Amino acid sequence: MNNNYSLDILSTVLDSxxxxxxxxxxxxxxxxxxxxxxxxxxIKIEDALGQHVTKIIENTRLHHVLKSGIPERGSLQIINGQEMVVHRIPIRKNDQVVAVIGMLIFEGVSELYKILEKHQQKAKTRLANTETKPLITLEQIIGKSEKIADTKQLARKAAKTLATVLITGESGTGKELFAQSIHLLSPFSTGPFVSVNCAAIPDHLLESELFGYADGAFTGARKGGKPGKFELANEGTLFLDEIGDMPLAMQSKILRVLQEKEGTRVGGVKPYRTNTRIVAATNKSLEQMVMAGTFREDLYYRLNIIRLHIPPLRERKEDIPLLLAHYMEEVCQKYNISIKRLTNTALVELLSYEWPGNIRELVNIVERMISLVDKEDISASDVSLLFNQSTISQSLSIEASDLAKAPLTIFSERKKEMKLEERDLIINVLIETNGNKAKAARKLGIHRSTLYDKLKLHDITM
Ligand SMILES: Nc1ncnc2c1ncn2[C@@H]1O[C@H](COP(=O)(O)OP(=O)(O)OP(=O)(O)O)[C@@H](O)[C@H]1O
Structure with missing residues (x-):
């Protein structure tokens, strides 16, 4: 390579x-x-070239490095009024310092902090996501029916924008799964996914949960205050589940944050910026609620920018065999038993069922089939027995056989006992999970809102 050619390459590299x-x-x-x-x-190149560095670059130390021959890395230097990060590296030839390279690494220290913050945020998100279950991608949502394929396609399109998405559908249809997969495909996918179940949080706590509270906001408040979900979901997705259960007073506050992209902690004065993608979900008809005056019309329009309706399972029965196969395998693996099969007639029985509790109910039924039927082949009569026992309910219920045999007094005694058993069970699981309600609900195999109902019923405060 001739000398001129390599100098050209060097200049191009330095310039780019x-x-x-x-x-x-x-x-x-x-x-x-x-x-x-x-x-x-x-400064123009022609004005800089040939000049002594001290005339051109303020606060430079390159001439000192020329003398000392000691490199200075990661130093701070004020240029144009900004604190900059610089490296100064001497170049030697035959033990003599013949030149010094000065590098301005970032456009400013503030940029360095921003990058650092971003990394810390990513690490936090990774940590948060590994502490709980990993989020579900669109590909992991089971279903090949035309209805679910169309829904997935719309979800994919919606995800690419930062527009608010309102997910509607009956309970247990997979609204939360869709919200998670929208987040993973969105421009905010590297940020946090924060989920709030508006129905599960008592009204008086909702504001501080959503907006956080300031230091000393109320007696017993955590020192230094606590960030709210809007702050935690910054540069990420905030999933407002069961938005139809949001009290009217809180609806106005949410509307304000959505409009102004600013929130204020309870008891705080300084507002904070929040750049968050909102995905809301409900199994209620917000249109009817608007007409009844229980849901704010302006908030409804604000949320309903992209509407994603998840069809109930009875309208996409083609998906039932796939879902059954998936969950049967998963449950058998969980209990470490060999895979059980459904006979054809059992499948017909399951296909003819209406599944009012949708996929959540299907998952529960599979759990019960696997744990209660000892045989390898599950028959139609096993299935109808399970349905007849009205075991579909998520709560701990009295067995149908008990119900038929028992005189009324025994029945109410048993009911009391079971209530106590249920209370003990919930308390034990909450102790095991250090009071983490989401984890406790998962362990108990019930929905978080059901757990909150039960906490209220049994008067458990934790
Ligand atoms: N298409 C699907 N493929 C696999 N599992 C699914 C699918 N849809 C839902 N599920 C499972 O069904 C259960 C309920 O799903 P999810 O919580 O997303 O429903 P939801 O519509 O948000 O319910 P709710 O309105 O009661 O909050 C979960 O265990 C979820 O993993």
Whole structure:
């Protein structure tokens, strides 16, 4: 390679670098000053070249490095009134310092902090997501029916924008799964996914849960205050589940945050910015609620920008065999038993069922089939027995056989006992999970809102 050619390559590399680069010779005169440096300082190349570096770059130390020969990495230097991160590297030939390279690494320290913050945020998200279950992708949502394929296609399109999505559908149809997969396909996918079940949080706590509270906001408040879900979901997705259960007073506050992208902690004065993608879900008819005056019309329009309706399972029965196969395998693996099969007539029985509780109910039925039927082949009569026992309910219920045999007094005694058993069970699981209600609900195999209802019923405060 001839000398001129390699010098051309070197100049191109230096000029295309994102960092500002300046090179001085053994006299301290500038022999290279790249475009990034020009852009940042506003000094033209021709004005810089050949000049002593101290005349061109303020607060420079390149001439000192020329003398000392000691590199200075990651130093701070004020240029154009900004604190900049710089490296100063001496170049030696035959033990003599013949030149020094100066590099302006970032456009400013504030940018460095921003990058650091971003990394910390990502690490936090990773941690948060590994502590709980990993989020579900669109591909993991089971279903090949035309209805679910159309829904997935719309979800994919919606995800690419940052528009608010309102997911509607009956309970147990998979609204939360769709919300998670929208987040994973969205421009905010590297940010956090924060889920709030509006029905599960008592009204008086909802505001501080959503907006956080300031230091000393109320007696017993955590020192330093606590961030709310809007703050936690910054640069991520906030999933407002069961939005139809949001009290009217809180609806106005949510509307304000959506409009102004600013929130204020309870007891706080300084508002914070929140750049969050909102996905809301409900199994209620918000249109009817608007007409009845129980849901704000302006909030409804604000949320209903992209509407994603998840069809109930009875309208996409083609998906039932796939879902059954998936969950039968999963449950058998969980209990470490060999895979059980459904006979054809059992499948017909399951297909003819209306599934009012949708996929959540299907998952529960599979759990019960696997744990209660000892045989390898599950028959139609096993299935109808399970349905007849009205075991579909998520709560701990009295067995149908008990119900038929028992005189009324025994029945109410048993009911009391079972209530106590249920209370003990919930308390034990809450102790095991250190009071983490989401984990406790998962362990108990019930929905979080059901757990909150039960906490209220049994008067458990934890
Ligand atoms: N298409 C699907 N493929 C696999 N599992 C599914 C699917 N849809 C739902 N599920 C499962 O069904 C259960 C209920 O799903 P999810 O919580 O998303 O429903 P939901 O509509 O948000 O219910 P709710 O309105 O009661 O909050 C979960 O266990 C979920 O994993």
């Amino acid at each position: 670098a994102y960092e500002g680069i300046v090179v001085i010779n053994h006299e301290g005169k500038i022999i290279h000053f790249n475009e990034a440096y020009c852009r940042f300082t506003g």
